[in-house]
Amino acid sequence: MFFSIIIPLYNRPQEIEELLNTLTEQSYTAFEVLVIEDGSTLDAKDIVASFQSKLDIHYYFKPNEGQGFARNYGFERAKGDYFIIFDSDCLIPEDYLENVKNHLYNEPLDAFGGPDAAHPSFTPIQRAISYAMTSVFTTGGIRGKAKNAGGQFHPRSFNMGLSKKVWEKVGGFILTRLGEDIEYSIRIHQAGFKIGLIPNAFVYHKRRTSFKQFWKQLHFFGRARINITTFFPKTLKLVHFFPAVFTLFLIITLLANLFFEVLAPTFNFFLSIYILLIFFDSWSKNKSAKVAFLSIFASFIQLTAYGFGFMQDFWKKLILKNKL
Structure with missing residues (x-):
């Protein structure tokens, strides 16, 4: 089983370096990485190039269109049996791909998602934000659960995977932002594909580093x-x-x-x-x-x-x- 990891990037070179470092430590190594620089003015070309000897990695620069269409750009060039998309502010546990591979062999899925968690290295504000996004007292605790508020599981784009067959039949994102991942998940459901949660395929999601940034993000949500x-x-x-x-x-x-x-x-x-x-x-x-x-x-x-x-x-x- 071969995976294509697709990461849209916009003006965040430091984040991509930390993410790529975690990918070099994966216990399952049958994967490629596609970094899609979405018109950044502060690009990460040199940082990505420094991982050429450690990863099967490919760097692309395109005009800015937003994260949804940047992912589509990656889908068009990916070679994997499954495409996995991460946000650039994630850190990936070393057994992530191993857990995904094992789950897909035992319980096949056409598309999947996983939970997020706070890494011990995160700042107190980042840990507090992670709590606010996952607590039963705020979001109802539905993030990272097998069913969301609508009764179906909708993977979120910070940690989402889909088979090549889904891409070939459903296509990619038709929205570049403003709920593009949920809209895409609904169309995958409607096409008759099986979507599920892989509980142990979690990522450490940094989210925002200040309450001001967090406010802007949640207003957008x-x-x-x-x-x-x-x-x-x-x-x-x-x-x-x-x-x-x-x-x-x-x-x-x-x-x-x-x-x-x-x-x-x-x-x-x-x-x-x-x-x-x-x-x-x-x-x-x-x-x-x-x-x-x-x-x-x-x-x-x-x-x-x-x-x-x-x-x-x-x-x-x-x-x-x-x-x-």
Whole structure:
């Protein structure tokens, strides 16, 4: 079984060096690596070239079109039986490909995904962000689970694989961003292919290194959910409204404290319970009071940034469009 690892890259040479270093340590070695530089002004050509003696690696530079179309560019040139796509901010455990190969032999899949985790070397903020993206108190704990909110498993593009047959029949990404991975997964499902989670095929996902960057990313994710809905209206589920509801709850709590003091204690009580649940849950998982404290901020950013992005495009693309 031969794998083609495809990595889109945009102005992140340091990240690709760390990722490629982890690929040199893979216990299963039947793979090639395709780095697709998507119009970067700060390219990684020399860094990729330094791995020529360690990896079967290929470097391509193309005009900037976004990550979805950069992956398509890689698909067109890949030789593998399976194509695996990683984000450039991932670190890959040494047994990743071994675990994928074994799973596919024992339980064949046409497309697959795996979970993400925080590496011990990550900063406290990165670990807090990882908690916020995987906790039952924020995302419902559905990331890295066999079924997502819509009842089907939708691999995410930071850690996603598909067979060459899927590429030949379904094609590639038709969106370059704003939920492109979920849209692609839905089309793979609709084409009758089998998609599944490989639980032990996890990656260490750095995500963002500051809360400001994290806010921008999650605001984008909220907008992406509505973008997917414009293609597949039935995929919008009640659970997708939770961040927006939480955001409205925070606004109402603030207003209650400013103008309706009689109601404030009730809202403050429920908010305090929620904060304590996040703190102690994160502490139990990360074994760090500092990370647990930062997890409160990360969780609130995760929910409110997504909530505002969701409400923004829900109004623009669904409400206003229906009125026109």
